[in-house]
Amino acid sequence: MASGQEDKMMSPSVWHPRDATEAWTFKKLLDADAIYVAGGTLLRTQWEAGIATMPKHLIDLSSIPGLKGIVKEEHSITIGALTPLGDCRKDPHVIRHYPMLADAIRSIAASSVRNLATVGGNIASRVGDSLPVFIVSQAEFEWNTGLSPMTEDASQWAERLQEQLPKASHLLTRVHLPIIEETELVPKRFGAFHKVGRREAFTQSLVTVAISGGIKADGKLAEIRIAAGGGQTIPHRLPAAEKLLKGQIPNRELLGEVHQAVMNGYRPKSDPFATDEYRKKAAANLIVMELWKACGEPSGAGREQDGVK
Template identity: 45%
Template structure:
């Protein structure tokens, strides 16, 4: 697609592509002078705070139908596809998604205020790198579906965040959708002995990143021992990460006092937050450890109380 040189020099200029591929080609033509925008809530906050300069060109994605919607993604009905332009309010209210992935619903519930959630998209929250939704989706082994010159491809959210953490910055394409994965070894449709939790701590009345956020996704065997688990944590300006050592510590063990104490110490050791002038690193570590240990204790207690009829808990 060709665009006149004069049009590209206008500032500001808003482009309205009708499909994802047109949006991607526009970005390649205009290069660094263009920014994708949908809900615009994060960009507006950054512009008003002087954190980024107002771009010469905005590529409005809101009219691209194949980047919207929430629905089943495969024939057996176990997978889900969340369009990158799905709003946080939609993620919270979708009954099927909330039933299979309550972590998504709970993370959406605690992000900002209702007016923001009605505009903000799940894709924008994830691409901010520090959004609450990224932490929740890490605990669901979510994948990102990208579009670039080579076509479409998916990759684990964890892989993209790892590159960002290592300083290899930038999205490898236009984010089309997010694909939360079925819990390894346990059907996401069956509620039996599967539990989850999402918690955040911070100054909720101020629209700033939380001090800490944590997500837990755990399955128990018939004896009440941890059969599979995902623990993710973020907060502040930290790019969220899985806590692999803490996860490994719990496998095959019943959440008793000894395990919870060991888990608390492991999270305190492994969690690597970024301090700021207001909240120190030690406080963030202790808060994350408290939240994770408490979440596993509650999940274990609920599993014992519910027997074989476990229910997702957030």
Template identity: 30%
Template structure:
């Protein structure tokens, strides 16, 4: 499988990258390439040009700043896996990263790519929805910040406009009483999820004060399960609340039948994983209280 020909550009600044994208509507951005290149090898994607982000400084790194965990869009998944900050304070993100593709792929695959590719099977989008993350995009009309809940508009599509480039992901900084978990059920390592559930909780005096619940690969985009969140907020995190959240998440899922299983099955998996992810998130949040 050989990719088709294309023009290659590796600009060293965002303005130039943005200009190249605008000048060539058939161009695509190249980050880690681990979604795009396989599609090109199958000629499911035939971009006329690639704009490689690798030479642009400042797009990579993990830091806490201004009440957020800021992750450069070109940060490799493996950097999250190796980050003490992420591992110790952002368990939902740590869980998510660990189950993306396989360990070798994670050395090159980028967080920004996983988000911006907007494959409903990708794992970061649900985690970002649960975290109430926001995304920084740079484009011809400057920089703007987009809430994760506004970002994913359909399968493989986002609200990014022509020439706009995702540069940073901002996750609300982890504080006392917060905890999260990502439960992914896959057929084998490297597979997309049959279903996966991200849960992020904030406890306040033993009560759930805030909750984010989102689902992977059971709809056209990652799905934020608002009713599941509502079932958790204000509860003590007991089994009844978890069951109610799980039921609500299953109802929010909108899967289809395919070789990973029937829609009924996937909904059942969402129910189970929601319960497990919420239980794990609770335990972690209590530990962090």
């Protein structure tokens, strides 16, 4: 057991910045010796499991004013990065305009964790279960980069992460979700999130999928966005499946092709809990099921495939 003296030497310094730019400045100066802490739920698990080492300095984001809460504007909903997942899940604007975000958050941990864990921490972890929803919702992430705020499309951000780590000093401050209303041209909108874990609730994800889109008056699909993640997979879009659906009225044959495109395009990161094949099939089945639900039973004999029989 470590002595009191050793404990003291190992205890990190905790900094309480007064605003986002001060937090960014601390991080810039202390560099790899410091880390941002929001709710601390993920970090604590990583430290306890020995996956990450406790740095010399912790930058506590919780004291920064103005980064917590949800505001509805005329055409968007803005979520402060420090908003607890539990608050976001219960927010009336989120429930009304983004029920799939509420569904995704409900699938994360348990309410005791969700009351501490933040939206920003879930996103910045790069594998948070809420991420596919932000990716398909055309969300914009606003970062404090020391100078002027930088805003980036969630889907582009996630795409960039496939190749390079994000700048550790960039501080997520807000998430902007557009409010996309139904119009005469696109009278029906749909969106859904699914998580597959090893049990029904309070479980890590094996697969997460999100889909959003619209159906035009003539039944043709518009603005389809599909993303898949889960486990340690950084969620990503499935452009080939999206392209197949663009401007189409789904029939059995098309859904079979989409199923195959999801299987081919989804790149799950392997772990001992499930095979890649299982994850791909689960993702493809869920996407096709949601399309089926949104558009009604597809017509046409088409060829038979897993999940599209």
